[in-house]
Amino acid sequence: MKKxxxxxxxxxxxxxxxxxxxxxxxxxxxxxxxxxxxxNNPQGFHDSDVPKNDMNGLMEAALQASKDKLSTYEVPEK
Known part of the structure; x- marks a missing residue:
C-alpha cells in the first residue's frame, strides 16, 4: 500500500x-x-487590507503546494 x-x-x-x-x-x-x-473578528478583518493581503498570499502558497505535490505524483498500479 502506498501512503x-x-x-x-x-x-x-x-x-x-x-x-x-x-x-x-x-x-x-x-x-x-x-x-x-x-x-474570528469580522470587523477587524474587513476594516483592514492587511489580513486580506495575507490571506491571498496564504492561498497562493496552498495552491502552489498542491501543484508541487501533484507534479511528483505517480498513479499507483492496481
Missing part, C-alpha cells in the same frame, strides 16, 4: 497582535487540497 503523504500548514492572521483570522491547509501527494479559513 498518500501530505503537507500541512497552519497560520493565524494578526492585526495589532489580535488573531482576527485563521487559515490552514493540507496538500496531499495526489494534489488534493483541503483549506480551512475562519474569520
Amino acid at each position: 498518500n503523504t501530505q503537507t500541512q500548514e497552519f497560520n493565524d492572521i494578526l492585526v495589532d497582535e489580535n488573531n482576527i483570522a485563521s487559515f490552514s491547509y493540507t496538500a496531499y501527494q495526489n494534489g488534493t487540497l483541503e483549506v480551512h479559513f475562519t474569520i
